[in-house]
Every structure is written in structure tokens, then in C-alpha cells.
Amino acid sequence: MNALERLEKLLDKEQFEKIKAIDNPELHKFLVEWIEWLEPSKVFVCTDNEEDEFYVRWKALYYGEEKILETPNHTVHYDNYYDQARDKANTKLLVPGGKKIPFLNTKDRDEGLKEIRELMKGVMRGKELFVCFFVLGPKNSVFTIPAVQLTDSAYVAHSEFILYRKGYEEFKRLGRSARFFKFVHSAGELDERKTSKNLDKRRIYIDLVDETVYSVNTQYGGNTIGLKKLAFRLTIQRAVREGWLSEHMFLMGVNGPNGRKTYFTGAYPSMCGKTSTAMISWENIVGDDLTFIVPMNGIARGANVEKGVFGIIQGVNPEDDPIIWQVLHSPVEIIFSNVLVKDGKPYWNEMGVPIPGEGENHSGEWWRGKKDAEGNEIPPSHKNARFTVSLEHFPNVDLEALEAPCGVEVGGMIFGGRDKDTWPPVREAFDWKHGVITMGAALESETTAATLGKEGVRAFNPMAILDFMSVPLGEYIENYLEFEKKLRKAPKIFAVNYFLRDEDGNWLNHKLDKAVWLKWMELRVHGDVDAIDTPIGYIPKYGDLARLFREVLNKDYSREDYEKQFTIRVPELLAKIERIEKIYREQVKEAPEELFQVLEEERKRLLEAREKYGDYISPFQLEKA
Ligand SMILES: Nc1nc2c(ncn2[C@@H]2O[C@H](COP(=O)(O)OP(=O)(O)OP(=O)(O)O)[C@@H](O)[C@H]2O)c(=O)[nH]1
Numbered sequence: 001m002n003a004l005e006r007l008e009k010l011l012d013k014e015q016f017e018k019i020k021a022i023d024n025p026e027l028h029k030f031l032v033e034w035i036e037w038l039e040p041s042k043v044f045v046c047t048d049n050e051e052d053e054f055y056v057r058w059k060a061l062y063y064g065e066e067k068i069l070e071t072p073n074h075t076v077h078y079d080n081y082y083d084q085a086r087d088k089a090n091t092k093l094l095v096p097g098g099k100k101i102p103f104l105n106t107k108d109r110d111e112g113l114k115e116i117r118e119l120m121k122g123v124m125r126g127k128e129l130f131v132c133f134f135v136l137g138p139k140n141s142v143f144t145i146p147a148v149q150l151t152d153s154a155y156v157a158h159s160e161f162i163l164y165r166k167g168y169e170e171f172k173r174l175g176r177s178a179r180f181f182k183f184v185h186s187a188g189e190l191d192e193r194k195t196s197k198n199l200d201k202r203r204i205y206i207d208l209v210d211e212t213v214y215s216v217n218t219q220y221g222g223n224t225i226g227l228k229k230l231a232f233r234l235t236i237q238r239a240v241r242e243g244w245l246s247e248h249m250f251l252m253g254v255n256g257p258n259g260r261k262t263y264f265t266g267a268y269p270s271m272c273g274k275t276s277t278a279m280i281s282w283e284n285i286v287g288d289d290l291t292f293i294v295p296m297n298g299i300a301r302g303a304n305v306e307k308g309v310f311g312i313i314q315g316v317n318p319e320d321d322p323i324i325w326q327v328l329h330s331p332v333e334i335i336f337s338n339v340l341v342k343d344g345k346p347y348w349n350e351m352g353v354p355i356p357g358e359g360e361n362h363s364g365e366w367w368r369g370k371k372d373a374e375g376n377e378i379p380p381s382h383k384n385a386r387f388t389v390s391l392e393h394f395p396n397v398d399l400e401a402l403e404a405p406c407g408v409e410v411g412g413m414i415f416g417g418r419d420k421d422t423w424p425p426v427r428e429a430f431d432w433k434h435g436v437i438t439m440g441a442a443l444e445s446e447t448t449a450a451t452l453g454k455e456g457v458r459a460f461n462p463m464a465i466l467d468f469m470s471v472p473l474g475e476y477i478e479n480y481l482e483f484e485k486k487l488r489k490a491p492k493i494f495a496v497n498y499f500l501r502d503e504d505g506n507w508l509n510h511k512l513d514k515a516v517w518l519k520w521m522e523l524r525v526h527g528d529v530d531a532i533d534t535p536i537g538y539i540p541k542y543g544d545l546a547r548l549f550r551e552v553l554n555k556d557y558s559r560e561d562y563e564k565q566f567t568i569r570v571p572e573l574l575a576k577i578e579r580i581e582k583i584y585r586e587q588v589k590e591a592p593e594e595l596f597q598v599l600e601e602e603r604k605r606l607l608e609a610r611e612k613y614g615d616y617i618s619p620f621q622l623e624k625a
């Protein structure tokens, strides 16, 4: 019996017809093998029909994975108290022979496949399996990658309908020529709150050979939403093989003088400001998490991989995030996850309005002062609580850019992280190579609640992508350096730091100051303002920033603040070069030789400047020079 014949026996006629309409034997084989193995009691195949999407939304409520909130189209979903973030330890890349690759969590492919298959045998007994088709990137474009998702979580399927473009028709159109990704997910056994129970058997295994990802005994989006961080490992591998970039970056349009619009991408680690930057109300968001950048006719062109936002809700307040606030209070389709709910209304930490002292949250029934099993006080919502919503609902979205089959020209690329004491708030690289190495490859950031484990630890995180890296780092950086050679005009590279603090631990910048840095970078892309030459790149002149603070935020910007923020901190910068060089020499090992040269040049410039001006160099001193 061939795969299609076996499928005909397994599926209802209506569901079978939907599969039969796709002429792809590889797909049929994958489906039949997994459906037989998972043993669901029911299978539903989603086409691009709206009714199928409604069916999934309804099932999320029916099975209790989501609950209705007061505002129409709003629901809440909870993950297990210990399943609130990405599980790095149990996320493994399956590679033949289990080859050790520095900084990557690898496992022998045969062993991994065997283990995951055992964990998944019959795991969907008594459950409904959803077969869903989506695409990464805009449809029918150079960016498009089709993907099929099998999941027994209606919440996961529902999230994907919000976040990705539908792909059933694309699968039909492509037939046998589709080079598609495959995702198999099961939430596993659920407890009475409908959250994954067997967390000790939580596994996320990425098969790089077969471009397939398996995820079991977890529900948290970062571990389960196939097209998000699971697909990301696969697209990084493809990008490096094919010579383009697949990045942990937002994509946004910054509005310059006289109606000019310049597109920027920005790579900051999880929970470090991508969404809050791309959402600035007077600029235009295209994407907030994942961007493909492809060279076309010598121009770097970017596209959002997704069409929705799985964003952090903590700290969203009406003053700093008016647009997100407005969308979260309108009757558009939204899934709130791991927030506090009281009388059908969602609440979250630091929302800028009073929060009830009791309700239901990620820990179950909650009251202020409640402690968890470890004795920690449980806040109203989890730090990594999120909202899931389509971008089309945001008044500041650039829909044309979102759907453009050729993407948009990338004018600038920004790197940044949580750094309390080393980098200034914004600076521009001397050139592509300088930026890629001293800003991208040298990125460090403090760990956050987006992953399980300790927070606030400074960690090496090149290009904000280390958690998702799926090829040896040296190859990844080499691909970046090569990328410039395919371009007539390379994007300018910048670095930002929103998280500088003074000696007492107070932030040196307000959350909205980033809006000013963006305007400055926009002007620099077009050569409209001068800058100060420093050992680590170009920084803004005080006068330009003071004018922009006035224009953009209607604020005074003092010379004292400027001087504090933009002081060149030579000891910290030198120590950082030491750390980074050591990591690449001793741990990464196969890094391109250019990386060491560029770091060495930067060190030399810093040492010379220190001779002349001392350890802490005022930007005013450098401006005069
Ligand atoms: N102090 C300070 N905090 C900020 C600033 N910008 C953002 N944050 C905080 O950083 C946290 C996360 O920011 P997001 O923009 O949602 O993070 P993201 O980079 O989109 O993260 P992922 O979705 O996990 O990839 C929130 O708690 C914000 O309040 C800033 O300029 N200063």
C-alpha cells in the first residue's frame, strides 16, 4: 500500500480529500508515518479556508487550552508553572555521530530520533491531531519557505494562524517541488489545568538532516510554535549554505526628513527591546522578531518571516507603549498567556494601572503574597507572559512592506543587548566588517526570563542568536563577512545599548530615548549629520541629539546626560575585547582570521586614546580633536 492509500484508511473522507489535493508523496509519507505512530483518535486538516481557522480557535476553547475573556476575541492560555520559557537544556540539535560543536547543544542523531520517537509513541491517544500548513516569509516570493505542522495543541495551531501566513494553497501550487520544513509537536499528558504534565520528559529535538523538529511535553510558545524558534534553527542552516542571512531581528521603517523612509533591522537578544523598538508609534513596524535578508541585484533586501507578534506583556503601559496598549484593549483576536485574570479581564506586571490582589494566573488561583514551592513570591503575571496578535491590527504597521515579494531595502542593521557599563547608547561602525565583528560577533547580554535559568548573568551572545545557532559559529560569521561581497551598497551597521546604568544601578536612559537614536541613525545612513570619530566607531554630536530630543520627544537633553552616556569607557571596552578574543580563540576555535585582526585594531585605537586622554574619555574631548 502506498502512503496515500494508507492515509485514506486513517482519515475521514473529508480530511483525506484535503491531503489528496496536494501532489507531494514526501508529504504523504511523512503524514502517514506520524499519524500511525502518534495514534490520535481524530485528525483535522486545515486548509486556508477561514472555517478551518475558526474550527481550531473553537477547539482551543473546547479542549480548555484557552478560556474566553470579557473583550470579544480575547482568550487566555496558561502554560505549566515550570514551563514558562524556552528550555535550552533540553533543546538539542541532532547531528550524525553527535559531533561536538562549541556553543551548540548537539546530540547523536540516531539516538535522539530513537528517544523522541519513544516519547511520542501513542502520545496522542484520545486526542485530536491538527495538520496545518503555513509559509515563512511573504507568499510566492524568494523568501517563502513552506512548512507543515502536526500538533495536538489547538493553542499552538491557533497561535500559528495568528503569527504566520497560511500555506495550504502554496503546498498545492508547489506540489512535488516544495522544499518544506516539518514540525511534530505534542503537549503530552495534560493536568487538570490543561497544562503539560510530564515536564521531566520535555524534549525539543531539531533534526538538521531532515529539516524536521520534534517537540514534546511542553506548551510554551518558544518550545512549541514550529514556525518560530524551531524553524529558525533550520533557516539559519539554509541561509549559511545558500549565502543569505536569517536573523533574530526586527524590521522597521524609520521616517526621515521630507517623507523619506529608511528600513532598519535590529538584533537584540530575547527580552532586550526588539518589540518595544519596532513598536514606536510614529515609526512603522514590519516585524519584531525574525527577518530574512537576501541579496538582490546588489541590494540587501529584508522581509519579516512572520505576520504577527508573540510579544512580552510585562511593562506594557499606556505612556511608553500607546499602540500596543490600544491594540490590547481592542476587540481584535488576541491570546494572552500567563497573565493574571480577574472577572474576565487580563492584568500584568508594571502595566501602569492598579492590579487586583487576587485572581487566576500562571500558578493557578493567586493572591498577593502567594509563594511557590521554592518559597519565591509569585508576581501577578510571569515575567515572560506574552500576547499573540496579528500585525494587521497595529495602526503603525507598514502592510506594503510586510507583503512585498521582494522585501524592502535594508538601510541599516543594529545590534544591541543588556549591558550595564560598556557600550554607549548608540554608535556607528566604521564599515561592514568593523560592525559585523565588534558589534555583532562581539555582542554580550545579560540573561533574561525568556529562558529557564538564572537571570542577569552577562553572557556571550553573538548577533543575539546564540540560543538558536545551528551551524559552527565560525561558518556563520564567515557567511556574514562574505555577504558584503554580494552587495553594491552594504547597509550601515550600528550598535545600541538601552541598558546603561550609573553606580547606583539607575538607568541612564529613558525607555523612549531609543526613538532619538533611531532618528540619528536614519540621518547617518544618508550622510545628513556629522559624527565624532572615536576608537570604537562614530558617535553622535551633542548638538544633533539635543535638537532631535526636542523634535522627537519634546524634551531637553542636557550636556551632562550626554557626557555621562557617551563617555568612552576604555577599561571596560578593553576588558570586553579580552573576553571576546579569548572566547573565539579558545572556545569557538575556527573563527575567521579577520575577526582577530579587527579586534586587535580596535584594541590599538583604545590604547592610543587612553595614552592621550585617560581611562574615561568625554565625547567633548574627542569632538575637539
Ligand atoms: N530599561 C529599559 N528597559 C527596556 C527598554 N526597552 C525595552 N525594555 C524592556 O525590555 C523588555 C523586553 O522588551 P521586548 O521589546 O519585548 O523584547 P524582544 O527583544 O522583542 O524579545 P523577544 O520577543 O523575547 O525576542 C521589557 O520588559 C521592556 O520593558 C529600554 O529602553 N530601557
Ligand SMILES: O=C([O-])CC(=O)C(=O)O
Pocket (backbone or CB within 6 Å): 085, 086, 221, 222, 223, 228, 229, 269, 270, 271, 289, 310, 450
Ligand atoms: O521564542 C520565544 O520564546 C519568544 C522569543 O521571541 C524569544 O525568546 O526570543
Ligand SMILES: [Mn+2]
Pocket (backbone or CB within 6 Å): 248, 269, 270, 289
Ligand atoms: Mn525572539
